[in-house]
Amino acid sequence: MTDMLVPEGLAEPLPEEVERAWHRVQLARHAQRPRTLDLIPRIFDEFVELHGDRAFRDDPAIVGGPALLDARPVMVIGHQKGNDTESNILRNFGSAYPEGFRKAQRLMRLADKLGTPLITFLDTAGAFPGPDAEDRGQAEAIASSIKLMTGLQVPIVVVIVGEGGSGGALAIGVGDRVLALENAVYSVISPEGCAAILWRSPEAAPIAAAAMRMTAADQLELGVIDGIIDEPGEGAHTDHAATARAIKAAILRSVAELSGLGTELLLAERYARLRRIGPYAEDGEPAHAAGEAPSLRLRLGRLLRVPGVPRRPRWSDVWPSSDDGGDNEEGA
Amino acid sequence: MPIKFPFSRRSGPQDAWTKCPSCDQQVFNRQLDRNLRVCPHCGHHFRMSVGQRIDLLLDRNSFRERDAGLESVDPLHFRDQKAYPDRLEASRVKTGLREAAVWGTGSIDGHRVAIGLFDFRFMGGSMGSVVGEKLARCFECALEERIPAIVVSASGGARMQEGTLSLLQLAKTTAPLVRLDAAGIPFISVLTDPTTGGVLASFASLGDAIVAEPRALIGFAGARVASGTIGEDLPEGFQSAESLLEHGFVDMIVARSELRATLARLLHVLPVAVAGEVTEAHGWGPIGVLSGFAERLGGAVSESIGISVEPEAPGSGNGTGPAQRSTADSEDTSVDAGVEEERR
Numbered sequence: 001m002t003d004m005l006v007p008e009g010l011a012e013p014l015p016e017e018v019e020r021a022w023h024r025v026q027l028a029r030h031a032q033r034p035r036t037l038d039l040i041p042r043i044f045d046e047f048v049e050l051h052g053d054r055a056f057r058d059d060p061a062i063v064g065g066p067a068l069l070d071a072r073p074v075m076v077i078g079h080q081k082g083n084d085t086e087s088n089i090l091r092n093f094g095s096a097y098p099e100g101f102r103k104a105q106r107l108m109r110l111a112d113k114l115g116t117p118l119i120t121f122l123d124t125a126g127a128f129p130g131p132d133a134e135d136r137g138q139a140e141a142i143a144s145s146i147k148l149m150t151g152l153q154v155p156i157v158v159v160i161v162g163e164g165g166s167g168g169a170l171a172i173g174v175g176d177r178v179l180a181l182e183n184a185v186y187s188v189i190s191p192e193g194c195a196a197i198l199w200r201s202p203e204a205a206p207i208a209a210a211a212m213r214m215t216a217a218d219q220l221e222l223g224v225i226d227g228i229i230d231e232p233g234e235g236a237h238t239d240h241a242a243t244a245r246a247i248k249a250a251i252l253r254s255v256a257e258l259s260g261l262g263t264e265l266l267l268a269e270r271y272a273r274l275r276r277i278g279p280y281a282e283d284g285e286p287a288h289a290a291g292e293a294p295s296l297r298l299r300l301g302r303l304l305r306v307p308g309v310p311r312r313p314r315w316s317d318v319w320p321s322s323d324d325g326g327d328n329e330e331g332a
Numbered sequence: 333m334p335i336k337f338p339f340s341r342r343s344g345p346q347d348a349w350t351k352c353p354s355c356d357q358q359v360f361n362r363q364l365d366r367n368l369r370v371c372p373h374c375g376h377h378f379r380m381s382v383g384q385r386i387d388l389l390l391d392r393n394s395f396r397e398r399d400a401g402l403e404s405v406d407p408l409h410f411r412d413q414k415a416y417p418d419r420l421e422a423s424r425v426k427t428g429l430r431e432a433a434v435w436g437t438g439s440i441d442g443h444r445v446a447i448g449l450f451d452f453r454f455m456g457g458s459m460g461s462v463v464g465e466k467l468a469r470c471f472e473c474a475l476e477e478r479i480p481a482i483v484v485s486a487s488g489g490a491r492m493q494e495g496t497l498s499l500l501q502l503a504k505t506t507a508p509l510v511r512l513d514a515a516g517i518p519f520i521s522v523l524t525d526p527t528t529g530g531v532l533a534s535f536a537s538l539g540d541a542i543v544a545e546p547r548a549l550i551g552f553a554g555a556r557v558a559s560g561t562i563g564e565d566l567p568e569g570f571q572s573a574e575s576l577l578e579h580g581f582v583d584m585i586v587a588r589s590e591l592r593a594t595l596a597r598l599l600h601v602l603p604v605a606v607a608g609e610v611t612e613a614h615g616w617g618p619i620g621v622l623s624g625f626a627e628r629l630g631g632a633v634s635e636s637i638g639i640s641v642e643p644e645a646p647g648s649g650n651g652t653g654p655a656q657r658s659t660a661d662s663e664d665t666s667v668d669a670g671v672e673e674e675r676r
Contacts, residue, residue, distance in 0.1 A: 013411070129553030131570045137581050139532040139552040146503050147538055151510035166490075166499060167533040167552075174503045188490050188499040188530070197554070198412040198492060212495045213408050222407065224496045274507050275468060277500040278461025283401040315395060319383030319428055321369065322453065332458075332490045332498070332529050332554075 013210035022206035024215045025191060027183040028162045029125075032237035034244065036063055036078030036121045039161065042244030043251070044069055044076060052103060056136065059100030061092045061124070062172070064107045066116070070252065075111035075154075077104050077172050078121030081162070094163075095128040098141035101171045105145055111154050117255050118152065120172045122160040125190050127168030142171040149174035150274065155258035155266060157251050160184040160216070160225070161236075166332060176270050177254040178224070180216040181243070182231040186224065187214040189332035197332075223277060352376050368588045377545050377588055379525060381427070382434050382451040385484055389592050390447070395438035399469055403430055404462045410493040419493065423454040432456075432487070433463040435470040437479070441596035446474040450486040452526070457487035459531055460494040464501025467535065471508035474517055478604050481512065482595065484522040485536045488554065489529015502534035509538055516605025520598055522591070523550050523573065523582065541598050542582045543591070544573035550582075 013021075027033070040047050044067035051058040064077035079096065082088030111118045127138055149156060149172070158175035164186035180186065187194075187209075194212060195204035219225045229250045232242035258266060301309030349358045354376035364371070368388060369378040380388070386395050410416040424430060432454035437446055448470040450457040459467075467483060474481035490498035512519055521539025523532075525548035533552060536542075544550060551571025569575060576582045586594045 127552070131567055134551050134553070134570055135575070135579050137537075137579065140537040140581055142533040142552075143502075143506065143535070143537040146506045146534060147509055150503060150507040164496075167502060167530055170499055170502055186496050186499075188492055188495050194492050208412075211408070211410055211412060212492065214495065219496060222495070222497060224500060271507055274500065274504045277504060278464055278494065278497045279405050279407050280462045280465055281403040281405050282399075283403070312393070315383035315386035316365075316381065317383065319381045319386075319434075319451070321365070321379070321381040321384055322426060332488075332492050 013207060018206045018210040021210040021213075021215060022191075024183050025163075025185055025206075025209050027235045027237075028185045030235065030237045031083060033162055034236055034240040035083065036080050036123060036161070038240055039121065039244050039247060040067065040076060040078070042241060043248045044074070045071075047076065050103075050107065053099040054106060055102060056099045059092075059097050059103060060090055061094050061096040061128075062100035062104055064104060066110075066114075069117075069119070069248075069255070072255075073114070073116045074255075075107055075114075075116050075118045076121070077107050077118065078161075079124040079169075079172070081123055092128060094124040095126060096124065096168055096171075097128050097133050098136040098138050101127075101141040101145045104172050105141075105148050108145075108148050108152055112152050115154055117155040117157065117258070118175075119251055119255075120156070120158050120175070122158060122164045122169045122173050122184075122186075123162035124165050124168045125163050126165035126193075127171065139167075142167045145171040146174055150270065151267070153263050153267070155255060155261075156270075157254045157258070159229070159247055159251065160186055161247070163190075165190055174270075174274070176258050176266060176273070177226050179227045179229055179250050179254070180219060180225050181229050181236055181247070182216055183235050184216050185209075185214040186216070186219050187212050193332065350378070370588050375546070375587070377525060377547065379452050379486060381453065382429065382449045385449050386434075386438070388588070389484070389595060390438040390440060391442065395436050395447075397434060397436040398473070399435065399466055400430065402462045402465060404460055404494075406493075407461075407497055408493065408495050410495070412493075416493040419455060427451055427453045429454050431462045431466070432458060432460075432491075433466050435466045435473075437473065437477075440482075440592065440599060443596065443599040444477075444479045445599070446470050446477070446479055446481045448481075448483040450484065450524075450531075452486040452488075455491065457485075457531075458489060458491035458493075458498070459487060459501050459505075460491035460498045461501060463491075464498075464504045467505045468508055471505070471512060471519070471535075474519070475508065475511050475515055478515070478517060478607060480517060480599055480602065480604060481519045482522065483519075483535060483539075484524060485527040485531050486524045487527055487529070487531040487536075489531055489533075499530065502530050505535045506538065509535060515607075518599075518602040518604065520595065520602070522595070523548060523576075525549050528552065528554055528571070537581065540602060543594060543598075544576065544582045544585050545591070546573060546585050546587055548573045550576055 047067035048065045049063055050065040061080060062077065063080045067074055067076050079094045080091050081094035082091045108118060127142060156175035158173050158178040160180040162184055164173065164184065166187065166189050191205040191209035192202045194208035196202050199208065216228050220228055229246050232239040236243040298309060302312055348361055350361055350364060352359055352371040352374060355371060355374035357373045359371055364378065369380050369384065404420055406416045429451055433448055433450050435448040437444065439445065448467045471481050490501065509519060518540045521536050521542045523536060523542065523544040525545060527536055527550045532550060549571055550573055573582060573585050577585055
């Protein structure tokens with residue numbers, strides 16, 4: 001059905017790839033998939049949920065607070081989706097407002113102050129994009145969360161449990177170890193959003209999902225995540241307890257690895273980990289002409305306005321403006 | 333053979349005029365370029381190329397481009413209705429640029445700065461791995477040389493064609509800002525039409541001072557994504573520079589003719605902290621982090637950041653890989669030489 005939308009002559013992505021990717025997206029969004037608040041009591045003891053960003057309100061789309069991980073104090077933060085219509089409305093389908101990210105920042109600072117490792121659970125389609133979220137600084141809230149996490153002095157373990165959707169996920173998703181459940185997905189934009197922009201049709205979401213290579217296995221291959229946590233049976237929705245056990249084991253392993261590093265090394269490696277991400281080609285292309293020092297003859301010629309001596313090249317000659325063909329919205 | 337007049341070589345008749353989208357007046361292109369691409373009738377700010385920005389903002393002949401040879405690859409083999417490499421090539425032909433951002437050093441009214449600039453015409457100014465790398469290197473240059481950093485943004489956001497690799501550029505470009513903070517080095521963010529998505533949701537929102545151009549579209553979610561997600565029509569102008577000023581997310585809106593003078597004034601009143609006098613409130617300040625890093629590199633980095641670290645014998649300390657790496661051979665060795673080395 002979906003492959004009919006691929007224009008003729010384009011071989012990628014293949015229909016079976018589309019189906020495979022879309023199946024994972026559907027599992028990641030499964031209504032019975034364990035949510036953050038389903039997992040926390042199965043992984044941690046003594047979780048105390050803290051509320052509010054101390055500035056505007058409590059955003060129920062993000063939950064968090066201190067807890068014990070096998071008797072060791074940690075800070076836990078996660079997106080919270082609902083399981084039915086009512087709880088989904090309360091949780092805004094797991095799409096946080098700026099105050100949600102500011103609550104998360106408050107908890108991160110507390111972890112920093114107390115020196116407790118930070119564990120985050122990612123499960124959101126993305127940050128809420130409405131006008132009131134814009135007015136309260138959605139972009140700033142995400143940006144400052146990311147910045148805070150890159151400099152946090154405690155170990156950070158990130159677990160993508162469902163959907164890792166764009167900036168709203170990354171805002172609590174910068175870590176020293178980033179793990180994903182087997183059927184979790186991670187993407188720069190929701191497949192529907194990508195399809196709306198690049199295919200001009202939300203119907204093409206399954207193709208976009210395949211093209212963006214958003215499955216956990218793809219993300220591991222790309223070096224964006226560090227490990228995959230196997231799910232029980234047909235998927236995490238079939239056995240919450242077993243899923244929680246697997247996640248707990250992975251978190252314990254990661255925290256143990258990171259605890260021995262010491263703050264300086266921890267931060268240096270976190271920085272290096274981010275700096276490594278994203279391949280590129282590099283050659284010794286010389287700088288453009290406008291950057292060259294002119295010869296004496298040329299400079300004298302220009303000074304005396306000798307005919308035939310070209311005027312000093314300006315950067316706007318090197319890179320002039322051109323008709324930009326209207327709005328081409330190609331970013332996320 | 334047609335007679336050619338020497339003064340008519342500049343532009344063909346087909347692109348001599350542009351219709352102003354704001355006041356519907358026809359504007360002569362040469363007049364537009366001479367007027368800093370601002371409509372002489374209504375003051376509408378047209379988008380500028382990177383070259384025009386450099387001429388507008390930087391002292392004559394001061395700009396030196398860095399890392400001009402960085403080029404995108406296609407890690408996802410991404411193909412929508414067009415293959416990613418074809419889109420890149422089309423943008424290269426259209427703009428004469430190799431990527432959507434350029435960075436280098438230059439001076440503004442005599443203040444030396446590290447500056448990154450976006451060109452929206454190159455794939456919507458979208459940020460993929462190369463743009464992220466350039467900006468990270470721009471910030472690292474500011475850190476190393478202890479000069480202010482400036483980024484002039486014009487971007488639709490993260491580049492979808494590189495998937496989460498683009499998403500992670502938000503963190504890659506934001507991480508150096510923590511080091512600039514600890515080192516006492518100012519960062520000025522300039523937001524131009526349009527700045528949205530992942531670029532706004534990272535470094536662009538984090539300037540110590542944030543300057544926007546009049547009526548620039550600035551917002552988190554692109555209109556198509558937002559209306560698709562919340563399923564309603566969006567109010568007019570809620571993503572404008574003026575709205576951000578009102579809500580406290582930019583410091584000032586500055587007309588293009590005043591932009592250079594404003595940046596010069598900001599650079600004057602936002603000096604780089606005197607080295608050594610920065611109080612290290614955190615043990616993880618850049619020197620702390622870097623010295624830790626430097627030890628792992630066997631002291632190789634210490635020269636470039638001016639701290640003394642006793643070189644360790646290769647293979648000692650942490651043992652395996654890191655201690656045996658050496659810095660890159662190029663002279664503009666960044667503080668992340670070790671990281672670069674690893675990539676090769």
